[in-house]
Amino acid sequence: MDLEKLERMTELAQKNLEPHFKWDILGKFPSRKIEIANLMMTATTVLTDHTFYFIAAIAGINDFLVRDAQEIVRYLQVIIELEKQSKKKISEMKIFESAEEKMKQASVSFREEDYSSTFNSLNTALELVLKDKCRIPTTITEINTSNVIDLLVKHKVESYSYFAEARKRVTEIANRVKHQGYVPSKTEAILGIKAMEELISKLRDKEIKLTDEIRNKIYQGL
Numbered sequence: 001m002d003l004e005k006l007e008r009m010t011e012l013a014q015k016n017l018e019p020h021f022k023w024d025i026l027g028k029f030p031s032r033k034i035e036i037a038n039l040m041m042t043a044t045t046v047l048t049d050h051t052f053y054f055i056a057a058i059a060g061i062n063d064f065l066v067r068d069a070q071e072i073v074r075y076l077q078v079i080i081e082l083e084k085q086s087k088k089k090i091s092e093m094k095i096f097e098s099a100e101e102k103m104k105q106a107s108v109s110f111r112e113e114d115y116s117s118t119f120n121s122l123n124t125a126l127e128l129v130l131k132d133k134c135r136i137p138t139t140i141t142e143i144n145t146s147n148v149i150d151l152l153v154k155h156k157v158e159s160y161s162y163f164a165e166a167r168k169r170v171t172e173i174a175n176r177v178k179h180q181g182y183v184p185s186k187t188e189a190i191l192g193i194k195a196m197e198e199l200i201s202k203l204r205d206k207e208i209k210l211t212d213e214i215r216n217k218i219y220q221g222l
Contacts, residue, residue, distance in 0.1 A: 006046045007080050013039050014073045022067035029066075036069045037061055039076070047079055099128040099200060106193060115189040116177050122192050123174035126166050129200060133208040134218055145171045148218055155214050159206065162199045169195035 013035055026033050040054040040061075047054075057072055106121035123145065130136065130148050149167045153160045169192045176182035184192075210218070 003046060003080060003083055006042055006076075007084075009039055009042060010073055010076045010080065014070070014077075017066060017070050017073065020066045022065065022070060024066045026064040026066055026069050027062065032066075032069065033061065033064070036064070036072065040072065043076060047076075047083065050079060099125040099132075102128065103193075103196060103200070106196075110189050110193065113186070115184040115186065118189045119170065119174040119177050119184055119192060122170045122196050125196055126170055126199070129203060130163075133203055133206075134210065135215070136218070146175075151214060151217055152208075155211075157210065157214065158208055159199070159202050162195075162202050166195045166199045 016032060016035060020029060020032065026036065037058060040058050044051045044054045102121045102125035106118045106125065109115070109117035109121060127143055127145055130143065130145060131140075134148060134152075136143060136148075146167060149163045149171070151157075153164050169188075173182070173184050173188055173192060177184060
């Protein structure tokens with residue numbers, strides 16, 4: 001059982017408890033008592049850091065009022081939300097680690113004076129940053145980086161100027177390398193690396209807030 005399924009069970013339990021008077025004994029409603037017991041037992045396997053709490057609650061369920069069950073459900077909702085935020089943060093860190101790994105590869109290529117490979121790595125790093133901050137599934141292997149950045153710039157989404165600079169200094173040159181056989185210069189590589197370093201530094205601990213309209217436009221243009 002994963003966190004998402006536990007969350008759905010918690011929402012259902014909350015809904016099912018709403019019609020009951022909070023000062024009633026939970027045991028008056030056998031189906032609700034079984035539902036709450038099952039919910040807490042499931043929570044012990046999903047939220048393992050809180051196992052003791054739920055086991056102790058299960059042991060006292062015979063004395064529960066409806067109010068007690070409602071408090072358990074609210075407590076579960078808080079923990080689930082914290083777990084979701086934690087998982088999200090871990091995911092973001094992994095994506096940024098991947099982007100930074102590509103930056104390291106770009107630096108290696110730069111030192112070897114292989115500027116074409118430098119831009120390939122920089123452009124991949126930019127794609128990873130966009131996927132992270134725009135919530136684009138990592139299963140989508142290729143995205144139209146220019147189109148996504150155009151939308152961010154058009155709607156003046158936070159840090160859009162840094163994305164615009166990265167598009168100019170990285171994506172446009174990387175596309176010329178890929179499609180026209182262009183050989184970039186050392187100066188272009190330096191500026192590309194700098195643009196990506198500034199973008200990653202700017203966005204490391206920031207969340208980009210997208211409206212549903214912008215998000216839908218981004219997905220349509222992938």
